[in-house]
Structures are given as C-alpha cells and as structure tokens.
Amino acid sequence: MIKVNASTTQHACRIRDLKKEYVLKSETVRALRGVTFDVPAGDYVAIMGPSGSGKSTLLNMLGCLDQPSSGELFLGEDNVAQMTDDELADVRSRRIGFVFQSYNLIQQLTVVENIQVPLFYQGRLGPKEQARCLELAQMVGLKDRLSHRPTQLSGGQQQRVAIARSLVNDPYFILADEPTGNLDSRTTEEILQLFQRLNDEGRTIILVTHEDEVSKRAKRVVRLKDGLVQWDRTNTEEVRAQAAKYAIDNMPVEV
Ligand SMILES: Nc1ncnc2c1ncn2[C@@H]1O[C@H](COP(=O)(O)OP(=O)(O)OP(=O)(O)O)[C@@H](O)[C@H]1O
Numbered sequence: 001m002i003k004v005n006a007s008t009t010q011h012a013c014r015i016r017d018l019k020k021e022y023v024l025k026s027e028t029v030r031a032l033r034g035v036t037f038d039v040p041a042g043d044y045v046a047i048m049g050p051s052g053s054g055k056s057t058l059l060n061m062l063g064c065l066d067q068p069s070s071g072e073l074f075l076g077e078d079n080v081a082q083m084t085d086d087e088l089a090d091v092r093s094r095r096i097g098f099v100f101q102s103y104n105l106i107q108q109l110t111v112v113e114n115i116q117v118p119l120f121y122q123g124r125l126g127p128k129e130q131a132r133c134l135e136l137a138q139m140v141g142l143k144d145r146l147s148h149r150p151t152q153l154s155g156g157q158q159q160r161v162a163i164a165r166s167l168v169n170d171p172y173f174i175l176a177d178e179p180t181g182n183l184d185s186r187t188t189e190e191i192l193q194l195f196q197r198l199n200d201e202g203r204t205i206i207l208v209t210h211e212d213e214v215s216k217r218a219k220r221v222v223r224l225k226d227g228l229v230q231w232d233r234t235n236t237e238e239v240r241a242q243a244a245k246y247a248i249d250n251m252p253v254e255v
C-alpha cells in the first residue's frame, strides 16, 4: 500500500477572493473574478461550469502553473500567491500531481519510463525511486504493460499511466482537468474507481468535469459561472453510491 505523507494542516488549500485577469491588446479578460472556498485535506471536489467559466484557469492556479492577479491561495500553510517562480516550481514538483485530458505522455518512452519522467528531470531516479515507479504501475493495473509505448495502449490505460506519473512525488493533492473527457464509459469507470481508491488512501482530489455522472462520484461539487462560484454543494453518500451503481449496471457488455 502506498502511504500518503502525513499532513499537519487541515486544509489542502484555502482560496480567498482569487482573481485572474489576462491582459490582451484590445481587452482584459477577467477569467476569475473573486473565487473563495476551502478544500479540507482528503476532500474530493468536482469543479463544473460552462465553457469559459474559469475552471482550467482555477486549476492552473492551484497547480502553481500560473500566478493569480490578486487574492490569496494557500496550499497547506504556504501562500502561493506571493511566491517567486523558483518557489512555485518547487511546490509544484513536490506537492502536486497533474492529470490532463490528453494524457500528455511521451510517445517514444515506455510505460515505466513515462512514469519515471518527473523523477528523471529532478535528477532523483535512484533504485528506490525505480522500485516505487514499478509499484505505481502495478497499482494502476499496468504491471504486464511496462515495456509498451503509449500508441500500444488504450485510452484508459494511457490515462492510468498519467495518473501513476502524477503520483511519483507522493503529491499533497491531485489535480485533474477533464481526465475522462476522451474516454468511453467503461474506461471512465476504471479511472473513477482509481480516483476513489486514491481518495480512500487520504489523497485530496480536485477534478474538472463537464459530466454529471462524474461529478456525482466526488464528495463535493463547486460550480463556477463567469469566473465566480455559483454554488458549492456536498454530494450525499447516497448520491455517490447510486451514481457508482448506475455506472456499473449500465456498463456496455464487452465483446
Ligand atoms: N492564456 C489566456 N489568455 C487570455 N485569455 C485566456 C487565457 N486562458 C484562458 N483565457 C480566457 O479565460 C476565460 C476562462 O478560461 P478557462 O480556460 O479557465 O475556461 P474553462 O472553464 O476551463 O472552459 P472549458 O470548459 O472550455 O475548458 C475564457 O474566457 C478564456 O478565453
């Protein structure tokens, strides 16, 4: 079993009046106009909302890929909004696992090499780390695909490689931008079960989705509209269990 770093803080993140403006030649786009909410450690949040409502912008701020224009963003006790680029890069590599809709795997590398990529770039790929990458490949069910390249894998398998890769640094939380957007219902289910297991282990998950069936599996749904939180609701255990049962009962028969 892969252990999650014990955290002394109760919040994975605290977001306060977060704003992001993109200044273009002819106009200023106000992508986030004052977003405020907290994410307790161990939460599982689905971010929803129409196209252009600011979901990816928010996820990119949480993932330290970009800086907010104003407001506060605490990851644990660190106010990310006031960090230098080097400090941000450090937080990003130590504490955040990112999963993208398009998997973002390197086509020339095998499954296990793709999982190792973040450690390779950090110059920390020793025997212990290599063993951990094998353990992660096994955890996502790809033990017998270690030497395959991405083109030799299904979409769901590729996304599982990306999830294993996101876990190599034992991240504080996992951020996923439409991780099932390219997947059919069966492979979506595989990925959702994997996220559920990671959350059961204590990892905090924030994912962006357009699909109600995906958001019902999270503990909580935050809906954005025009760069603001429109509503923020908890999913009851009953709603979550029903959504999981529905997905399994309606799984297409394998031919
Ligand atoms: N780098 C950028 N430069 C300028 N404007 C941007 C940039 N990134 C995003 N925007 C604008 O910010 C707003 C929010 O974009 P964002 O990508 O966060 O939306 P989204 O909710 O993720 O949408 P989708 O569901 O289509 O992925 C949009 O109006 C978008 O055009």
Ligand SMILES: [Mg+2]
Pocket (backbone or CB within 6 Å): 055, 056, 057
């Ligand atoms: Mg988006």
